[in-house]
Amino acid sequence: MTVLKNVCRMILNTKTVQFKLYTRQSYSLYNLQRLANLNNSVNSRFCSNKVKTEEPICNVGTLGHVDHGKTTLTAAITKVIAEEDKTCEYVSYDQIDKAPEEKARGITINIAHVGYRTKARRYAHTDCPGHADFIKNMISGASQMDGAILLVAATDGVMPQTREHLLLAKQVGVKYFVVFINKADVADQEVLELVEIETRELLCDFGFDGINIPVIYGSALLALRGDTSEYGVPSVKKLLDAIDTYIPTPTRDYTSPFLLPIDNAFSVPGRGTVVVGTIKRGIVKKNMDANLLGFDESINTTISDIHIFKKSVTEAVAGENVGVLLRGIKIDRIRKGMLVCKAKSMMASNHYEAQIYLLSSSEGGRHRPMRPTGYCQPLYSTTWNVLCRLDLMLPEGTNMLMPGEHVTTKLTLLRSMPMMEGQSFTIRENKCTVATGMVTKILPPINVDKRKLNKAILPDTQ
Amino acid sequence: MNSRRIMISNRIFRLIHTNGTLWQATNKSLLAKLRKKTGYTFTNCKKALELHENNLEKAEQWLNEQAQNLGWSKAAKLQGRPTAQGLIAVIVNKAHGALVEINCETDFVARNKQFHKLTETVALAVLKYTTSLTGNDLVNKALLDSEALNALSAPDGKLLADHSALTIGSVGENLAIKRALCMSVQPGVTLAGYSHPASIHPASPALGRYGTLLALKGAENNELLPNQLCQHIIGMNPLKIGDPQVDQPMANIDDETTLIYQEYLLDPTLNVQQVLIDAQAQVLDFARFEMGEIIDTSQSLDSVETCG
Numbered sequence: 001m002t003v004l005k006n007v008c009r010m011i012l013n014t015k016t017v018q019f020k021l022y023t024r025q026s027y028s029l030y031n032l033q034r035l036a037n038l039n040n041s042v043n044s045r046f047c048s049n050k051v052k053t054e055e056p057i058c059n060v061g062t063l064g065h066v067d068h069g070k071t072t073l074t075a076a077i078t079k080v081i082a083e084e085d086k087t088c089e090y091v092s093y094d095q096i097d098k099a100p101e102e103k104a105r106g107i108t109i110n111i112a113h114v115g116y117r118t119k120a121r122r123y124a125h126t127d128c129p130g131h132a133d134f135i136k137n138m139i140s141g142a143s144q145m146d147g148a149i150l151l152v153a154a155t156d157g158v159m160p161q162t163r164e165h166l167l168l169a170k171q172v173g174v175k176y177f178v179v180f181i182n183k184a185d186v187a188d189q190e191v192l193e194l195v196e197i198e199t200r201e202l203l204c205d206f207g208f209d210g211i212n213i214p215v216i217y218g219s220a221l222l223a224l225r226g227d228t229s230e231y232g233v234p235s236v237k238k239l240l241d242a243i244d245t246y247i248p249t250p251t252r253d254y255t256s257p258f259l260l261p262i263d264n265a266f267s268v269p270g271r272g273t274v275v276v277g278t279i280k281r282g283i284v285k286k287n288m289d290a291n292l293l294g295f296d297e298s299i300n301t302t303i304s305d306i307h308i309f310k311k312s313v314t315e316a317v318a319g320e321n322v323g324v325l326l327r328g329i330k331i332d333r334i335r336k337g338m339l340v341c342k343a344k345s346m347m348a349s350n351h352y353e354a355q356i357y358l359l360s361s362s363e364g365g366r367h368r369p370m371r372p373t374g375y376c377q378p379l380y381s382t383t384w385n386v387l388c389r390l391d392l393m394l395p396e397g398t399n400m401l402m403p404g405e406h407v408t409t410k411l412t413l414l415r416s417m418p419m420m421e422g423q424s425f426t427i428r429e430n431k432c433t434v435a436t437g438m439v440t441k442i443l444p445p446i447n448v449d450k451r452k453l454n455k456a457i458l459p460d461t462q
Numbered sequence: 463m464n465s466r467r468i469m470i471s472n473r474i475f476r477l478i479h480t481n482g483t484l485w486q487a488t489n490k491s492l493l494a495k496l497r498k499k500t501g502y503t504f505t506n507c508k509k510a511l512e513l514h515e516n517n518l519e520k521a522e523q524w525l526n527e528q529a530q531n532l533g534w535s536k537a538a539k540l541q542g543r544p545t546a547q548g549l550i551a552v553i554v555n556k557a558h559g560a561l562v563e564i565n566c567e568t569d570f571v572a573r574n575k576q577f578h579k580l581t582e583t584v585a586l587a588v589l590k591y592t593t594s595l596t597g598n599d600l601v602n603k604a605l606l607d608s609e610a611l612n613a614l615s616a617p618d619g620k621l622l623a624d625h626s627a628l629t630i631g632s633v634g635e636n637l638a639i640k641r642a643l644c645m646s647v648q649p650g651v652t653l654a655g656y657s658h659p660a661s662i663h664p665a666s667p668a669l670g671r672y673g674t675l676l677a678l679k680g681a682e683n684n685e686l687l688p689n690q691l692c693q694h695i696i697g698m699n700p701l702k703i704g705d706p707q708v709d710q711p712m713a714n715i716d717d718e719t720t721l722i723y724q725e726y727l728l729d730p731t732l733n734v735q736q737v738l739i740d741a742q743a744q745v746l747d748f749a750r751f752e753m754g755e756i757i758d759t760s761q762s763l764d765s766v767e768t769c770g
Contacts, residue, residue: 009652061733065634066567066634066635066704085518092502106611131568131569131570131573132546132569133569133749154504155504156503156504156634157497157503157504159633159634160501160562160574160575160576160632160633161568161570161571161573161574161633161635164570164571164573164574165570167573168570184590187504187505190489190490190493191504191505191508193490193496194493194504195504197494198494198497222641230766343756368697368698369697369698369727395659395660396660397660398659398660399690399693399728400658400693400696400697400727402671402672402696405659434673449559
């Protein structure tokens with residue numbers, strides 16, 4: 001072994017030696033490679049049983065008044081980072097401002113996305129131009145916020161509509177804020193402190209932790225100009241540090257009962273049926289009891305074997321793509337869109353509560369409003385589709401949903417399907433996507449006449 | 463609330479100790495007080511205190527006097543910035559009604575109380591103007607453009623332009639009173655208004671992103687029908703009422719733009735004509751406002767884009 005190690009070191013050090021080695025000690029070199037391969041495979045198997053060490057990603061958004069410098073701050077952040085880390089790119093003010101019109105999945109995204117990296121993790125940075133825009137994108141799954149930077153200009157203080165900014169944050173579930181008091185270079189210390197108090201008070205009013213939230217004074221404009229005084233570049237660095245430490249990284253869920261949506265299934269002669277998919281949450285272990293759910297079925301089974309990249313393992317964790325051998329299940333009982341979960345941990349339902357966004361006609365959606373009850377069209381989610389009935393929970397006095405609006409709704413599926421909170425779906429009509437949505441609540445299943453789904457009268461709806 | 467009080471007292475306490483001079487501490491708490499009381503920006507509050515040697519009352523008075531000018535200067539500064547968001551206000555008082563569109567830059571402001579207040583003021587002013595209109599037709603209509611609206615006076619005597627400038631000064635976004643429509647009817651004709659989404663608070667005027675006014679003859683005792691027809695007009699967007707003797711229904715009912723031939727929104731098995739006949743009612747006129755719609759220009763191309 002020591003000989004091999006020395007050889008290895010020599011290879012790395014000098015080219016001339018390397019040449020000699022190729023000719024004279026080719027046998028050892030071959031051995032070395034084998035050893036390395038073995039090591040790799042051991043490593044990958046070892047890693048697969050541990051939490052993956054991929055770079056964490058955090059989604060942050062900027063909230064604040066139009067004139068308080070959201071775009072300037074975003075530009076300044078990318079500039080400060082780009083100067084330290086050459087792999088990151090500086091995004092100028094004009095680029096961010098012009099980014100808006102990009103189209104994806106038939107939905108216009110009016111939100112500028114900027115990415116950057118600190119020492120701790122990667123960031124996807126969103127600038128939200130409006131309440132309705134952000135809600136729409138969140139429902140469609142185009143953006144989310146794990147934390148937010150609240151921007152207040154020291155010259156103005158908190159603006160009347162900042163309440164609405166915080167309302168949005170509350171609605172989309174943002175828990176962590178970092179406050180950046182901008183334009184600190186043109187205000188004096190006492191005003192800065194007053195703005196800070198005011199902002200903290202407002203955050204407390206909305207039930208956020210206003211007392212402990214980090215508040216940073218600075219000037220995005222100075223930082224953008226490369227000024228190195230207190231309110232220039234150092235203030236942006238301080239802001240980034242505060243974001244790194246105060247906003248926690250969203251983590252994969254390794255503790256809940258496991259869940260494996262099925263992307264594909266095939267039978268292995270002599271062994272049984274293997275289902276393939278990516279583990280959504282939890283840890284799958286060999287010999288665990290499991291349920292196979294979907295399309296009105298709930299079948300008991302056991303995990304006989306787990307494979308990752310064609311290698312048998314004893315367990316696999318959330319985020320990994322696995323093949324799982326199910327005991328005593330015939331391939332014809334499995335359909336794409338079913339799901340394997342820990343026995344008795346979950347129940348498939350045909351009744352859910354969700355938020356939907358009705359696409360406007362310019363986004364390819366309907367040009368007529370949606371009636372509050374009885375609308376039946378196929379719902380598409382992950383790899384399946386099932387006929388679904390919508391019962392809109394409109395605000396009192398409203399009787400329709402106009403294209404371009406969003407609403408909370410009840411879903412009633414023709415067949416029971418396992419869906420999770422936060423799972424997204426689309427509703428299609430005549431081959432056009434007319435609505436996108438996100439499950440917000442799982443409701444107990446209800447009995448409906450399957451031949452008259454559109455006529456059924458549901459409890460608790462108008 | 464409690465935490466807030468503790469926080470402020472802590473701050474002031476600290477300040478007295480760190481700065482040493484009492485004068486500055488008073489100055490600072492005065493500044494906080496003035497800002498909290500008036501809501502004007504810190505820069506202006508500070509200026510007011512400096513000008514009046516920390517006399518709170520005088521400073522406040524000065525700020526209120528200056529507000530109009532400050533609003534105007536802010537308005538001048540923000541002029542030309544696009545206002546694509548906003549609200550439609552609908553107000554009906556017996557035989558008179560008004561539809562108003564007011565725009566702002568972000569929908570955050572459109573949800574703000576101060577903006578709602580401005581919208582209310584404008585709607586009331588337009589309604590007052592409507593009552594002053596005279597006409598002998600069953601239904602009288604008048605359209606007001608931005609210029610005419612700004613020159614109207616509000617119930618308190620100030621010009622609407624002044625009110626708008628004041629709100630610009632406080633919310634810090636460009637605003638525009640875009641257009642208004644007045645409608646008044648003779649006795650025997652029912653006038654109904656509706657906004658979508660319907661206001662959460664049953665206040666007058668109703669605020670929403672769509673608004674409509676409808677003049678209906680017959681069905682005096684039918685309270686539901688005018689309301690439902692208004693909803694239909696907002697949802698189905700008819701371009702004209704239509705006359706059964708002149709107009710022909712379209713081949714594809716989904717493309718129908720004539721009110722009487724459209725599928726009735728609340729009961730798709732009927733068309734509007736059947737509903738009107740059943741109720742022995744006749745639509746005399748209607749108006750529909752959609753927030754942000756482009757007026758008096760040919761149809762833009764992207765609205766006729768179809769999906770594959």
